[in-house]
Amino acid sequence: MNKVPMYSNDSASSQSLEELLQKHASLVKRIAFHLIARLPHTVDVDDLIQAGMIGLLDASQNYNPSQGASFETYAGIRIRGSMLDEIRRNDWAPRSVHRKAREISAVMQEIEQQHGRNAQDTEVAKALGISVDEYHQQLFDSAGHQVFSLNEFSDNDETHAKPISNSLQGPVDELQAADFKSALAEAITTLPERERLMMSLYYNEELNLKEIGEVLGVSESRVSQIHSQTIIRLRSKLNDWLN
16 A cells, blocks of 8 residues: 655645644654753754654655554654664764774673673773773763664664555564564673663663663763673674674
8 A cells, every 4th residue: 555645745735844843843852852861962952853853754754544553653753763863874983982892892702702601891801901990981982872772783763663654574584683683682681680770771761871870879971881881792792693
């Protein structure tokens, strides 16, 4: 079945599009400010709002009411997906940060294969030839880069939105996605207890870093380091899938 645009593209629709933006502008801002509370200070909320407006317009052209979802639900998914895409396109992390994150991941994987357990901070730092403080600083530097990395592991909001307007993936792709989700879930269960709790508070409860710090009894910057380390650790555990 062909998609049914909520708004047409002819000149008579200009007023409708204006009404659309006015009606759902608060939704765009609400999503933007919800995300910005969990992002580094280098991200500008106005950039997120602008990207969200583009997502809103895209939603208006791709929404198909016959699929059962309300327009606001569908638009919310596309708005958030557009904001995430904007953040990924404007990656502010220097190449050195990416390189160091890959080095940490490789060391973690090597230690885990040797000892059959999660690598400890002191072990990773020693293998890298740096102090624990320097290792923690590298984690802090890469924290912004790792903010949405978990979305790359699994279906992001945009993936959930596309079946409303596009055809589903083939059975092989769906099977691979299901297998990967299973591998991700298994990898999360093997994380250290504090990292599992942090992941639950951040991704399930959607607490910001300051709130998580209050729960864990550590500083906001330390939560940022733990989050970055956890994502890198998951990458090391799922290296075969990601490569």
